[in-house]
Amino acid sequence: MAEFYDPKQIEDKFYKICEERGYFEIDGNKEIIEQNKNGKDKTFCIMMPPPNVTGVLHIGHALTFTLQDIMTRYKRMDGYKTLYQPGLDHAGIATQNVVEKQLLVQGVKKEDIGRDEFVKKVWEWKEQSGGSIVHQMRKLGITPVWSRERFTMDEGLKKAVKKAFVNLYNKGIIERNNYMINWCTHDGALSDIEVEHKEHKGKLYHLKYYFKDSDEYIVLATTRPETYFGDSAVMVNPSDERYTNLIGKKVVLPIINREIEIIADEYVDMEFGTGIVKVTPAHDLNDYEVGKRHNLEFITIFDEKGILNNECGKFAGLERLEARDIIVEELSKLGNVEKIEDYTNQVGYCYRCKNVVEPYISKQWFVKSEIADNAIKMVNEGGATFYPAHWINSFNAWMRELRDWCISRQLWWGHQIPVFYCDDCGHIWADEEDKPECCPKCQSKNFHQDPDVLDTWFSSGLWPISTLGWGNGEALKGEKWFENDLKEFYPNTMLITGFDILFFWVARMMFQSKNAVEKLPFKDIYLHALVKDKDGNKMSKSKGNVIDPLNMINEYSADILRFTLALLAVQGRDIRLSDEKLLQVRNFTNKLYNAHKYLLLKRDTFVDLKDCEMKTNLGKYLESRFQICVNEVRKNIDEYRFNDAANTIYKFLWDEFCDWGIELSKANSDSVAELGAIFKESMKLLSPFMPFLSEYLYHELSGTSLENSTSIMVSKYPKVKEVDEDTQNLFNVVIESIIAVRRAKAAVDLGNSKIDKAFVKLNDNLDINLDDYTRYINLLAKCDSISFVDKKIDNSVVDVSENLSVFIPLDGIDTSAIKTRLNSQKTKLEKEIAKLENMLNNEKFVANAPKEVIQTNKDGLNSAKEKLQKVESELRSFG
Incomplete structure (x- = not known):
């Protein structure tokens, strides 16, 4: 092995x-x-x-x-x-x-x-x-x-x-139209969610627009001065008293000398810049809506690659971003720049190529937002449940603000849009056939297909049905x-x-x-x-x-990575993956491997848990604990609480099975075979999380191998059986006794030493008999003799827990050094308590100190008082 x-x-x-x-x-x-x-x-x-x-x-x-x-x-x-x-x-x-x-x-x-x-x-x-x-x-x-x-x-x-496209097209839910969209000069049309908005440190340009045949001018601010060639108006807020007298007047755009009118619209933020803004309907989403409201001219100033056109005069042929500084320099020479300031704003970038995205009017294919109406209604009527539940709020907020979805992309790779254009009669139709025979209207064979492809998410949106054969x-x-x-x-x-x-x-x-x-x-x-x-x-x-x-996976293993991710997968909480956590799970796998090495000593006597009637009390106890574990794991998986399911398995196998079950079994060798059966069944419980290690350990303990037997991945997942409450309660008290004896020994600096005797007094309301369990307590508490008593033992160190008290006689034990240590701790704690109480009783300190500092001091005071009570209790036990 x-x-x-x-x-x-x-x-x-x-x-x-x-x-x-x-x-x-x-x-x-x-x-x-x-x-x-x-x-x-x-x-x-x-x-x-x-x-x-x-x-x-x-x-x-x-x-x-x-x-x-x-x-x-x-x-x-x-x-x-x-x-x-x-x-x-x-x-x-x-x-x-x-x-x-x-x-x-x-x-x-x-x-x-x-x-x-x-x-x-x-x-x-x-x-x-x-x-x-x-x-x-x-x-x-x-x-x-x-x-x-x-x-x-x-x-x-x-x-x-x-099929999906043609169905939606025939229903009128898909249409082709000129809309303002997000445009990447490299990748073409983008949907709203394909634009990443990031903070951008740029400039705010204050430009002078002169009135016709006048030395007077207005000043407006813009972050995109190169777009002024597309201005078709200047706009002020109708409530802005500074500018009401300007409404209806005209100013002249520099260089190209085009006249535009000053209009009023409540959209204008009077606090931004000078309170006067340029309106570029063809190159700004908000200006687009303003342009439609005021019937303004929509002037496109660059092409699909971002190259300025003839509307920009002598700057035609320049790329729109590269042209910015050149245009500003020319405006400055002409006296049309009042000032330039540093300015931070949000700018949209293409989520793939990171190019700056432009608002752009383009003829594209769109899915109308009405397609989502029924889905929203069904979700909110309980048709779907989100985990964590709060995501339904985000879903609703986004879906209810849904705009028409631009689905055409100017690419060669993808699903080519199944729309055809008749070159003879001009008919447009959608068709499921790769190559229709003819135009359905005039039967001409002279037609061509739309060159664009569909947005990737159109096809992946059909994934739940298309993979099942639909269409x-x-x-x-x-x-x-x-x-x-x-x-x-x-x-x-x-x-x-x-x-x-x-x-x-x-x-x-x-x-x-x-x-x-x-x-x-x-x-x-x-x-x-x-x-x-x-x-x-x-x-x-x-x-x-x-x-x-x-x-x-190469450094740790697939099992370790899987189990670590599951342990950390708390609903709604980001996962912090670290080597420390991966090493913790590696230690867990080592713990399981060492447990199986111990259990192999009795492999020949193992039976399947389903056929095994536990005969030893320890076997009955651990089977009951296992059944509780199974119940919790199933419940957590069914509720998608993966971290709780993994943590439940981890705690059972590490704490209850290995740290207690295996150690207790050393006092009763007959129970080892029963523990082996429980361990094998627990490997089935672990299998979805750690499929390889669990498989290996299961076959090792079964005396088989995967090569010549069936995998546990197609065996039954453990189901909950009846729990033996009486045996469970008995062993809970046995374990509590062991822990109490260990604590009492530690109080007299005998933590790792074997002692002659200890006494256990069960609480009066506890009606159980532990005489048959003393061998477990003796072995794990390192004690030659354990006696159960019904009264306090004088001249002994005492440990009191929930269901019992433990007494270790002080005869023959030199407690002087222990008392010295405890008195030193007492003095130190009393000083700490006095210091913290003085601070918290100081009205000036309480009034001026941050709330976090006050709370930290309060917590420290409570902790120090609890420690002092414990020290004083230990001192009293020494007389």
Whole structure:
């Protein structure tokens, strides 16, 4: 037997065996399914949030997949038909950016090779990157149905996307229109949630606009002076008495000499700048609304790449941000700049390429916000439950403010919008066919398809249904596994994902799936928090604190990483991952390994717990404690309290089983075999959290190996049995006696020494007999003789606990040094108490000191008084 458990020799091997046997499949646990179905199949379905094929997984993915796999393994062992659906997302913008950069390194632009050849390059990258991601998942030990792995651009999902688009188009929920949108000059159109707003330290430019044929002027402030070419008005607040006389007058834009009118609108913040603002309806979201209210001209001043056009006079051809300083310099020469100040504001950036996003009027495809109405209503009528519960408030707040969703993207990689334009009659139609035969209106074969692709989230919003075969058409014909999927596994049982994609993905799945099949996609939605570093900092490459899950697995093990993440997964609280916590769990695995080495001494006598009637009192006690543990673990998993479930297992195995059960068994060797049976069953309880170590220890204690026997991952998860309350109560008092004797010994500096005798007086209300249990107390308290008495023992050190008192005679014990130490502690504590009381009785101190300082002193005073009482009690025990 190895001295230590080596996960590197076990984890990959065990994973491969279990996968090859089909344990991850829907019916991989068919024996338990048959035993538990009671005339009806129980099903469990959970969807993997499909990772983007743009690189490797981060530690947040590891948390998501760990929690999903814990639920899947738990349900599988509980007799459910389980579908843990794996897959990958094509990630339009991100993936195209990666491949474009790869080509540019070779000196090639995508336009040089054309759309078809570029898309081939992206598919090549997908195969490479997707393989790396799946490798990481396998190393983590997750158990999805790999045979059903999907990709958001596989043939079946392509058909589902087209079907969803055409349905929405025909209902009038999808339309093409000129709206102001978020525009990235590199990546094109973005939805609101694809824009990251960050603090930006820039400048506030105070510009002079002169009245026509006059030396008089007004001053207005702007952070984007280059946009003044698109101004179609100047605006003041109608309540601003400073400027009411200016309303209706005209000023002249410098350089280009275009006249614009001064208008009034309550939108103007009279406290911002000078209280006068420029109105650029084509390049500012708020000005866009003002422009519509006042019928202003919408003047576009740069193209889709951010290049200034002829509206900007001699500055045409410059990139909009690069032109800023050049334009300001020219305005300064002309005397149109009054001053420039440092200014900090929020600026929007593209979430992928980090380019500054521009408000831009563009003709795009939109999903109308009304698509979400029914989903919002159903959620708030109890159709879905959030964990933690407060996330429903965020969901409602965002959904009710939902704007029309821009779904067209100016990319080559993605689902090309299934809309066709007839070049002869001008008819526009949506079609599920890749290549329609002709225009449905004039039958012309002269037509073309919209070149844009759909927003990535449009396809991933269909994930709960498209992966189950909805809309897949003929693409999966002959694949019997999907024929009844919607009936069996929809709605999905639950969703587990990070809260940061609540609006990117979760909300979109809610209204996309509801619209397609008239049911919300899942009942329970568990949103976990972020994984941060040990100091609570968000992980980022710039900070150098990013954690690669593969590194953690290689250094510790998949089991240790999984269990650590589960221990830290408190609902609604960020996870602080540290080496200290991982080392704590490593120590736990060592504890379990050493426990199994001890239990192996009696392996030949082990039986399964389900067939085992405990004969020893210690066996009955630990089985009762185990049943309580099982009950708590099940309850916590069912409520998605993963940290509480893991912590319950940890405490039972470390504290109750190893620290007490094994040590107590040394006083009764007959109980070791029974403890072995309990330990084996506890490995099943641990299995969803630590699948490899639990498997290994179970087979070691069974005298088998995974290679020649069934895995515990497809055995029954422990169920709660009757608890032996009487035996449990007896052993609780035995353990309390041991602890009390140890404390009493420590009071006379005999903590590690064996003593001749000790006396235990049970409280009068305790009607039990511990005569048959003295061997346990003697062994663990290191005492030759324990006697039970009904009165106090004079001249002894005393320890009083909840149910009993312990007396250790002082005969022959030199207590002078102990008394000296205790008196010294007493003097020190009395001084501390006097000092703190004086401070707290000082009215001036109490009036001026911070509340935290006052409370700290109060807490210190109470603590010192408690310690003094204990010291005085110990001194009294010495006479």
